[in-house]
Amino acid sequence: MTTTTDLVSYEDALASYDPVMGLEVHVELGTATKMFCGCSTALGADPNTQTCPVCLGLPGALPVVNATGVESAIKIGLALNCEIAEWCRFARKNYFYPDMPKNFQTSQYDEPIAFNGYLDVQMEDGEVFRVEIERAHMEEDTGKSTHVGGATGRIHGASHSLLDYNRAGIPLIEIVTKPITGAGERAPEVARAYVRELRELIRALGVSEARMEMGQMRCDVNLSLMPKGADKFGTRSETKNVNSLRSVERAARFEIQRHAAVLSSGGTIVQETRHFHEDTGSTIS
Template identity: 60%
Template sequence: MSEQTELMDFDKAIELFEPVLGFEVHVELNTKSKMFSDAPNPASAEGEAAAQEPNTMVTPVCLGLPGSLPVVNEQAIRFSISLGLALGCEIAPSSRFARKNYFYPDLAKNYQISQYDEPIAHDGEVSIELADGRSFRIQIERAHMEEDAGKLTHVGGSTGRIQGADHSLVDYNRAGVPLVEIVTKMITGTEGSAPEVARAYVSAIRDIVLALGISQARMERGNLRCDANVSLSPRGSGKLGTRTETKNVNSLRSVERAVRFEIQRQAAILHGGGTIVQETRHWHEDTGMTSPGRPKSDADDYRYFPEPDLLPVEPSKELIDELRAALPEPPAVRRKRLKEAWGFTDLEFQDVVNSDLLVEIEQTVAAGATPAAARKWWTGEIARIANADGVDAASLVTPAQVAELSKLVDSGELTDRLARQVLEGVIAGEGSPAEVVQKRGLKVVSDDSALIAAIDKALADQPDILEKIRGGKVQAAGAIIGEVMKQMRGQADAARVRELVLERAESLR
């Protein structure tokens, strides 16, 4: 499939075509129970672990058993309204659910309960900022509530993909997880910044839902999923191009790459005289390409109609006011506040914003780390590993883990070097920092007697150096410190070793 994909140079593509973007972002809400059933929610903090075992978090409603009926989760309504308000949307005085009818084995009832012509929120706006400080306003068309589908596992194919599979298996744990789908209006004028705008937009949505506390928002786990619509309009033609919808884009980095790829791919086709097929495309993280999925056709007749098992949602003005009052501050205000509170320089702060780590650092500080340490870890070592692995830094460790690590360094239990080893262990899934310290035996040797023994031995082995130190050449202590640190396999605090070396050199006189 992808071998023949021709790409046009990105700059040239932008020269010839104007990119037009649109996004559908699905946010899994972290309510305790599901959208329409009292089954525990696998997208909640409590539910994540239990969801590993298939079909353990289901009720007759999740399985769409005959006779079962949906009942709306009140918290999901509150979260949806809060999200709508945070997106600057109007909240509909009356909205209702509709059935979207289509057959697919992961969809238990063979219809999805969604919202159609009366979404709960509409007409909003999100401001985003690019790395160079330019800002864009993204218009939100609507945000509506719906339910997630189950998970399919494809068996018997070479790749675990749907193509070539012998059969598939269905786990309905995820079926019925509450979702809010946020749909943008058409986004024009991004020009060559289109990929960065895409990333910044999804990042902004992620910041908003994290600040609201309504989703786990882990893209790699599918808590936040982005479908990117891309079309190209030939310069000067005034005509809109045919769009493709790229699905399965599950990291911020991929959002940027997928949009760039689609622009280059479509430009090459159009420039070669071809036409774009209106279709769903799938993003492949490994190859960095998109591949064609199902073509859109007239057969997509979803036969929407008002869900007769559910009643209209008519939030009172009091409820909306209550939720509006509880909204976190707007992103710009928040950034200003955090920058001052943390005492970062302009450059340091811009670095944090550009790496999409504001929320992580904020949460790390809240968990007890100093702002400087939090920034150092996230934009330093963690970002470096994320970059090397091609994943988002936030997917590697949690803010709580980073804070714990940082505290271990502050208390002198770990050196910086040891802490980096502990971080590796945490990322490898060996447990919390304390557990990794335990398992790997990485504690700083703070027992002076062990250090003194090693120092005395080193000094005895190198009498010339001892002489130099005694002669006032303090720099000479470096060789001894190095030797001792080596003996201690790095598990000693170098500053303490230095103190002790100088002490011993005197006392051995």
């Protein structure tokens, strides 16, 4: 594991490498019911009381798409200057979810509802940076796992886990950028400005409160480095579920320094998922 003391300075990292970012932002839509069933999305209910055969994935239960969720997705797509698909479909995203009772996520893959857009974001000094949007697609959220018996509240060291499926099936929009290049030393600042502008846009549309501290909006920060003058992207890491504007910027900055330290010492970057620690501003595998 790279520690803070292993990092190269930010200035040295940018002297040798150009950062490339990709940002994936998940937004919980403020609909009254879930994406594919009539269960309530209201917060604060007792665990597993807002569930039904559809969101529990019971055999024979058939989903029906939430019309308001589709309308919200189109509003977001239009606000992001996207093309809106005249026809799209859902797909099964198959991999193990301990907190998704169906064991797959109903999402969109090759035919999203909105694609090929952009968002112009304004930096603190007034400079405008255009972030290209690859896609915005509809999907559903997972349930909530609570890990019990450990010191950190995370799965490592826990004796058992509790599952609450009230959130399973809540409508999500995932907004995925195209690779963000050319930001140089301002890449972490661009990441923060983009998520800030996106949050304000989502709130202005009235489709979500986008409260990051409550998980209603969260960002995955993908980052890689290219040696100066190269034209091939490096191996990326993905820092998952970053839940504040400050943390988005700090996570990008830390990963730039960590990648540079590994590459400068002759090592190779492992493509992996990482977790951001708020208290130290660092990431771990």
